[in-house]
Amino acid sequence: MNLIEKALQNENETKSLIAIGEILWRKTELGDNYENLTEAEKTFIFVEMLEAEINNGGFDQYFFNSSGNYALETLESLERIKAHKTAKIVAQAFEIFPVQPIPKDNEKRRTILENIDQNISNKWNLLEDDFYANDENISKLLLDYVKNNKEDFK
Template sequence: MGIISTILSLIGCSGNTKKDDEKLSKETEEKLTQSIDAFKNRPIYKKLTEKIIDNTSDDNLLQVVFDYLSQKQSADYENEFETVMSWNKSKQAIYMIWALESEVNNGGYNQFYFNSSGQFYKYLPEALKLVGANKFSELTKRANETFERENPKITQHQDGTIEGFSKSYEDNPLNKFDDEFYKVYDTENLQQLQVDFIRKHKTEFIDN
């Protein structure tokens, strides 16, 4: 959140004088460095407790839970699917939604289905609905249906090369869902929904 806020502040002050811009640039650089350092040095828990969840701020709770879940994976993520599916539904939801958001915000639904995160696509509408993200759930369900129906067209250029993957974005029927995904953020706070869900069901994330 710190990095995002810093970038938004910089954009919002683009009309200042050159001197002010230079000062802002230095301040922004310092804040950015601090945010990166804080991220690198963040605590990663191998075991979550009620106290850890209660004492973690809303801004950091999702990261704490995702880090906790990620460290349960092997270094090469070879058995990622089997590991995730062995968890309860609450843990699955947070992990899968993180994967979806990371991919779609970086390269759209096309990238999500292309990468290993796509192995969870059938479970995501239910996961999103579980945390109360009904609009994201409905959107992802429609994207899934399009992915299955138009799969030959979507994957025809995906030959394992960067060029092939880049070409697969051309006239891709999934592209329309990307803009919808970004717009849903205006009416459905996906991060806060997950944070509230974790706090309400914290026993689901605590190791006994």
Template structure:
């Protein structure tokens, strides 16, 4: 995949996982490996609030370290920091993301059209 395709796909993975089970699920599942591309995609789409929420969730779980691409490594870290207080803070970020402050579907569609990934109807 090209960088643009990877960014578009990663933002779609992020959105699907967070709407389905929250940021905790996003990082726990294989989609968490797309973190860097999701960051780049959100930046390219101008989805600044969604980007901030993603970065806050990352910080809560992984601190200042990079998000491991390997699922087993991400899960190990998540399990080591898991707590009720962390889950409550992540739940609040989930709720903010679900409000869709950036109108992410519209931004994703415009991004895809502008980069020739799909054709406008």
């Protein structure tokens, strides 16, 4: 039994997600080094990053931090785990980012955010409310994704 399979045996979803996250973050060598992750592992990381950033500081924080480097990949990851309602909300937030495509360069995004129109921030705030009120169980969808793709988690 590998570490991921062990993590899936935890008594609740939260403990399983935390354990899987810890395993995968160790693989990234404690940085933004995702080259050594499989696509399935990246899917997990991108969804987890999105949730953490939105819950801690909203879309502004998501774009401000390195998580925003992976906007496109995050949207694809939400679709991959079948979080369609969440993907729709996130896509709306991404669409109103002032520069398209959203720059992968953190400094460029930060410069853009420094001059962001208040109207955009207000729209993001409304989308954050939708994100929090969304009835999709991202944790369950993410765990189901891991269970259904165990062979892709090393």
